[in-house]
Amino acid sequence: MTAESPSAQGPTAQGPAAQSPAGASSVFAVRSPATGQVVSEHPVHGAEEVAAAVARGRRAAAAWAGLGWSGRKQRLLAWKRSLARRMDELASLVAEETGKPVHDARAEVLLAVVHLDWAARNARRVLKVRRVPSGPLSAHQRALLGYRPLGVIGVIGPWNYPVYTPMGSIGYALAAGNAVVFKPSELTAGVGEFLAASFADAAPDCADLLQCVTGPGETGQALAAAGVDKVAFTGSPGTARKVAAVCAGSLTPLLAECGGKDAVLVDADADLGAAADAVVWGAMANAGQTCAGVERVYAVESVHEELCERIVRAARELAPGTQYGPMTLSGQLDVVDRHMKEALAGGARAPLGGPESVRPPYVHPVVLVDVPEDSPAMTEETFGPVVAVNRVRDLDEAVTRANASAYGLGAAVFSGSRARGLAVAQRLDSGAVAVNSVLGFAAVPSLPFGGTGESGYGRIHGEEGLRAFAVPRSVTVRRFAPYADLTSFATARERAERAVELGRRIHARI
Known part of the structure; x- marks a missing residue:
């Protein structure tokens, strides 16, 4: 799951020369x-x-x-x-x-x-x-x-x-x-x-x-x-x-x-305790440095306030250095800081944390609420322990907002009805979707993983x-001589024409 080194690519000792080429200067x-x-x-x-x-x-x-x-x-x-x-x-x-x-x-x-x-x-x-x-x-x-x-x-x-x-x-x-x-x-x-x-x-x-x-x-x-x-x-x-x-x-x-800008959609009848627990883990695990981690949440307005309260309570208990580590790439601290400041300047609120949460090399948990959809915190990959929780009228609006992202890697849906959750999952423009969990697909080796758009291509x-x-390799083995061999000049023209006409008639009817 993504990110890269400062130069954007790259036992504790070096292995044998056959496995790690010698000759470096x-x-x-x-x-x-x-x-x-x-x-x-x-x-x-x-x-x-x-x-x-x-x-x-x-x-x-x-x-x-x-x-x-x-x-x-x-x-x-x-x-x-x-x-x-x-x-x-x-x-x-x-x-x-x-x-x-x-x-x-x-x-x-x-x-x-x-x-x-x-x-x-x-x-x-x-x-x-x-x-x-x-x-x-x-x-x-x-x-x-x-x-x-x-x-x-x-x-x-x-x-x-x-x-x-x-x-x-x-x-x-x-x-x-x-x-x-x-x-x-x-x-x-x-x-x-x-x-x-x-x-x-x-x-x-x-x-x-x-x-x-x-x-x-x-x-x-x-x-x-x-x-x-x-x-x-x-x-x-x-x-x-x-x-x-x-x-x-x-x-x-x-x-x-x-990478991604993965969204979690929360329905009005969802188990809010389970949703909040999953959001906090998905957003904060590995200090938020997960390509398919949770960065956006769209909750139906009737449960938005309670969900936010649950998320804040759970995230407040996390201790950087214990539950998750520092920002591995120090330059990412500036990205996290910029996203938070621009979101707050645009009218968002921070019921937990804010710019003061950036304490190198750690970032303490941050929860943002009502973040403008055009804010970098909603459009760019933050890659830190920050989650934005926005309210929507219903799941239809949630799907529209989730799909508006340039990324298309992963997503999650929480709903009291698994059938409805699955139906919503089919409408999301992402390579993988978890219903009533986050990142459930990562541990299933039979499922492909990858995205579209800014999330890349291939699986x-x-x-x-x-x-x-x-690479696919196609092979044919001739078993017997056909009535009319269409790959031979030796086949009589009349016989070849009859075979082609027969094929035409069959496909004209079916």
Whole structure:
């Protein structure tokens, strides 16, 4: 789920050279956002090192394909078990580099493990060769559809969920038969190195299949230009456009996950206790640094006041540094401050918090009410522990306002009627919707994840996530000679014309 490093892409020690290319001429430091202390140092990989990693990955991909479905599954499940056993070690590293509490980091690792398990176990079923109908015109042909790996996938990951988010591409790309070169955010380079090294430990016969290249945005740009077969990027829409421009030069396909401005719609008969609890968690967890987190709430006016009171009571109890961590990217503090000040200047109220809530490196919970719809707090991604709660006449107005956003990632609906909630969900222009919960879809590996508009394009997770890293391959096998072979000059013209006329008559009637 999104965000990016200051330069907009990028064990605690660097792994083996095969997993983290050597030859970098300089290093950079990863610092704790909570203390400012240096956590670790990593090499800055330039274009030559990145290109070499891609070349090694291409050779590794050929060997990986030769292992077949069962061989790949066996090694991916071994990696999954290793990550599960080393959860505390990895979670501690995530907490150190991002500032989030260890318990949040453990949950993130678990989600990644669940998705890796699903991808490994379902890749063959989704991507194997299968027979499809040939149709009357081609009854003499057996039609087969299968998928082949793309080759080498370049993954550019974020810092806010440095395990879960990139693993939605890494795990599925590997399961589909590809090699991966992974460029983590420079704020969480240690996590990227850990993932590559842990795979090498779990699958020692698959050298160079998952490599990590580290550095600032220029390293990510080099990866996009290095001849990979697809780029999976997570970050801001602005940076996605820059990556897309690089990819366009070589017609390299791009999967872009670019954040959101997710809305929660609350009906008049909703369980307000459950809705308030979900809103507070969805807006404040990970200090609000979640692409599919809750940023807007539209409550029917008859319950708006009570819902606001419940949200304020719950949010007031949160303690930054305990329930959630600091702002990982210090520059985001200015964005949060600007959004709050412009909302208040435009007539909004703050029953909880306000500009005084920004106390670096933390932002204390903020609840805004009656925020103008054209305020940046309603139109731009805030990416902090701030939630705006606006009143609407009914759910129809709520749907209209929710859909007015340039983003289209996730949403939620709370209603006393699950049927009505589901009906409203179908009207929302977002890639995923949860009814009577928030982010319920994130933990369901069979569901695809992604958005539209400023939220990007393409899907990770689920069957669509596997197919995103494969290419359809169509095969026909001639079974017998047809009455009139329309692909041969040897077929008598009269016979061919009779066959075409017969087909025309059939389709003119049905």
